[in-house]
Amino acid sequence: MENLADRNLIEEFWRRRKNKTNPLLERFRFLSIASSNLDEFFMVRVASIVDQISAGITIPDIAGYTPLKKLQLIREKVHFMVYEEYLCFKELICDLKKQEITLINPKELSDTQKKYITNYYYNTIFPVITPIVVDKSRPFPLILNKSLNIALLIEGDNDSVIFGTVQVPSVIGRLVKLPMGNKFILLEDVIKMFSKELFNGHKILNMSCYRITRNADLAIDEEGAEDLLETIEQSIRRRKWGEVIRIEVEKNIDIKLLNILRTEVEADEADVYKIDGAIDLTFLNKIAAIKGYECLRYPKFEAQVVPEFNIKDKSMFEVIREKDVLLYHPYQSFQHVVDFVKKAASDPNVLAIKQTLYRVSGKSPIVEALMEAAENGKEVTVLVELKARFDEENNIVWAKRLEKSGCHVIYGLVGLKTHGKLLIVVRKEVGRIKSYVHMATGNYNDVTANFYTDLGLFTSNDMIAKDASSIFNMLSGYAKISSMNKLFVAPLNMRSKFIDLINEQIKSAKEGKNARIIVKINALVDRELITKLYEASFAGVVIDLIVRGICCLRPNYGEISRNINVISIVGRFLEHSRIFYFYNGEEEKVYLSSADWMTRNLDRRVEILFPVEDKKNKFMIKEQLKTYLMDNVKARRLRSDGSYERIEDSHDTLNSQKYFQEKAKKIAVRSSVRKKIIDFHR
Known part of the structure; x- marks a missing residue:
């Protein structure tokens, strides 16, 4: 320079x-x-x-x-x-x-x-x-x-x-x-x-x-480590004295x-x-944190309540038993997830709680609730991923505290990071045992949930619950997964599922159908999936990719990727959700996942891919994707040479994150008014 x-x-x-x-x-x-x-x-x-x-x-x-x-x-x-x-x-x-x-x-x-x-x-x-x-x-x-x-x-x-x-x-x-x-x-x-x-x-x-x-x-x-906890503690100490890089x-x-x-x-x-x-x-x-000067910061925004959980006389378990509930953070409050674990910890009918933890906050209310649940005599099993880079020390502290409170703490599989987000609550109900499941694209972290955009799904679907239990049994013991009903897991079958989904669109495009793929992820690096997307584009599939970070695919690069558009959105909140939409001219399929399209996620981590099947939830996610693709304020378009350009649009401007804030407020207000009317007529 x-x-x-x-x-x-x-x-x-x-x-x-x-x-x-x-x-x-x-x-x-x-x-x-x-x-x-x-x-x-x-x-x-x-x-x-x-x-x-x-x-x-x-x-x-x-x-x-x-x-x-x-x-x-x-x-x-x-x-x-x-x-x-x-x-x-x-x-x-x-x-x-x-x-x-x-x-x-x-x-x-x-x-x-x-x-x-x-x-x-x-x-x-x-x-x-x-x-x-x-x-x-x-x-x-x-x-x-x-x-x-x-x-x-x-x-x-x-x-x-x-x-x-x-x-x-x-x-x-x-x-x-x-x-x-x-x-x-x-x-x-x-x-x-x-x-x-x-x-x-x-x-x-x-x-x-x-x-x-x-x-x-x-x-x-990991293979030679008799005590993984002690081995990672030693590696954290060695990190301070590694070779000088810069x-x-x-x-x-x-x-x-x-x-x-x-x-x-x-x-x-x-x-x-x-x-x-x-x-x-x-x-x-x-x-940036200097007190006062609010005019020099983003306007204050508070996460809104989820309408489904804003019903006075219904417990969260009753709501989830009736229908799947989709949450969109930070626009909708992560406190609902915290409350769910807290209620499970104190509910006398809850028998067991199982949860994966990858990155949690320094004063995690979820971990506190899990410890309370164990102290209340419930079976609590927690997978704490000790290999979450730069969060190892924090996770070790929590793992030790969880163990002292009576939780069963496991550290995942040798050679694999457990990155999937999974929470299971097993409850005794009239005449049966019922499982409630929460899966998400982001961590169980009450702090980052305020500025990471993520999606979470509550469900009581029996087939999903069975799959979730199978995944946890694989993580906690030597149980092998022989078959799955609804969920897909890396490194077992998630990669092949994505390939199958793309192949379906290729087949449809070749048959002259209106084939469509929209994917929102943090990174696109995997060679096999990039090659498959090129193949789909060449076959006539229309592909939109919303990739916040690194993208090794090149759009509009001659015939091979003429049907691929790539944008990146960087704004007030960190875009973190992973959404996968596939349309073959007849059927729409929507999936959420903790995984990006990186080789490490698909081959060297335990990740979960789960479907969104409720029509209303599907529609909500489709509307989200449409809004992202219309963003001409915070979005940048990837050019074929690897550089990014602003999206010039003579029409009205649209900031997707600002739009989602305003929409969440409107939904919450409508829900509050409806609740007041119902209460008035009771």
Whole structure:
């Protein structure tokens, strides 16, 4: 990024792409998320490529790229992205200043502010930080993954040069608030101000902030692990000290200081990313959360009640026994799912609860309800997926607490992550035992349910309940699934089911019927399914794909994909639901799943695909898909060259997420009015 022509090109490209219609503090939040996601990308995806290179793998992938070539391309793209990211950062800081919220540097401090910072440093910062120098008796320290540090060159005795480092403490807020108004200074800038006193008696020649990212994609030998819980706990500890994958440094770092850093952490020059601004923008989330300034955020939105559960004299069990109930989060409240588990925990007629947990919140009310159920004497079996990346530690804590409360806790199948979302409540009713099932596209997480779009289905269908029990028996024991009635499971038969469904549309198209496929997923990577979609398009099947993230299929690429349209929707909420719609000219089939069309989901995870059969629920999902495809505000269309473009439309604009918010409110209001009328006539 040293080339001026390159910089000018990026700045022009960025000016055309940026969207200032989003509220200011929400743009800060999004930039923070982008920074966090990039960290994870390096720790997992880039790390796995580096491992392949280290293992001497030179075989090209399905795109024709060797691991080394992929790494080179990634570095080029990320340098481009980071430069663009900091253009955005600088503009946001300027816009923030107009709102009288200021991030200032030490040179701008007034005398009063300097006095405040001096007191803050000696009373709060100084007792926590520890300066470290490297010499013959003191080796280079182990630098913690993703920690922010300050590297220094210090003048030693006899004109020698000594390397020093100070970790910026994460236990102290990185944004230091100054008195009077919303003025802030970064913690690392405060430490730099007093660096001479940290190394008293020595001259500071140079200093620069730096941050390293380590390999966090640590393999776990499940076959050889006697205790999976203990093995994963050990791997979490090792993650802090994995191989260095990236070094971020301040743009103007002294070359001698940089070379020492590179040598000590054993990193290549290509691993270095020079940052023109504050390193690690995840702190921007704190700015986004500044109290007040509601006008700079999205309007507050509260999840609405589901009409079916808004009936005074009917329990949830009665409602679900009468018909399947579809929930659409975050527009409709996830609290219904929490309430269902709570009611099951206290209901004397409930005999057993079985549930899979992949990612749960830090204070999960669902887990608390499961523990209460066990304490109430119910049979509670919980599959806690310990291998949910970066949530392992949280899940281990919950697993131990669940066990202590009397729950049966299992950790899934060796070599497979259990990603499917499944909840079974077994209840004693008049003359029989009845099972109630909840399945979903997203996690049982009451926090992310507020900003992830997901679909959940409550049903008491006996065939689905039987299938769900078979799946759980497979997970908890050695029971093999011989046949299924309604559900499909990866890695057993989900892939073949998708292939069959696409083949049905190909056959229909060849017979001259109006064949149609609409799929909404987070990622499309699997080679076999992409090839099958190309085949369907060539046969005349009309295909719409709503793929939020990575899509390895290329639409409108000559004859092979002329009938395929791909859009991505990125908005206030994270699009997370997985929907599969198939129409062969006569019959419509709708499925929901926890799985994306990625090889890992179909072959290396336990996933669940379940049908939506109720006519009303089917219609609701079809309307959702139509609305997504009409979005011309938050949607971007994928071009045949792999780039995305805005959808230009001279007609009225439609923001699908905003539309779903308004619709949920209208449905809830109608339901409330109807309820009042019914209550009045009683």
